[in-house]
Amino acid sequence: MTIPLFHVLILAALLFAMGLACTIAWRANVIMMLIGIEIMLNAVMLTLVGGSSQWGMADGQIFSLMLMALTSSEVSLALAMVVYLHRRRQSVDTDDFNSMKG
């Protein structure tokens, strides 16, 4: 195999930057912010898998599996929160939720 780790890391850095840009640019929309977080976590998983295959150890892949479990629980809780907030205010705009007391 001739894929250099350096290029994998470049791809992961670019993916992470794009996820961060999505989270920042769509800060008025909860769902697109969550999508940006997904992209960033995928970039981290790419880094872990690349390192794991570079040094021939399974640990990186196991951490990416843990990251997937973490992501699925995070997304389920966050989307339940989105449904709850939408039921209260009929909106997913973050600017509508600027007070602690509903």
Add this chain to the structure above:
Amino acid sequence: MEATLFYILALVTLVGTGFAITARQAVRAIVYLVNSFFALALIFYLLGAPLVAAFEVIIYAGAIMVLFLFVIMMLDLGHPERMKSPRLVDWIPALVLVLVTAASVGVLAAQHHAQPLAAFHGISVRQFSQTLFQRYGVAVELVSLQLLFALVGAIYLGRRR
């Protein structure tokens, strides 16, 4: 051969993600993102992680993105006029961040000397599961607890009052 495939897949991933973060409708963003995750799963396979590639397709593209799609359709957020899309001003900090990251990556790539790289190792499923259940058994239990807590929390948040 693997390198060519990797660059094509990297291009597909980057272009798909770029279309996803600039899409005007959330549903289109999800579909572009599924495309990008499929390419990423193939990259994982090329890097010698077949199990992670399978989980990427099953969990990410199959479960999480469908969950997003389900919530968007349930709350009827598919109309672009109901979702406030970012103005051009909102993109400026994001573009600055992307440019800074890309520039630092470019500087690092220019300084990087081509050194002999170690061969990539594929990791077999046997090695993976032995490490998972022997060295990280406690972590598996913790993750299952975490999933249970997420389930309970989602049920609590989602019930009607």
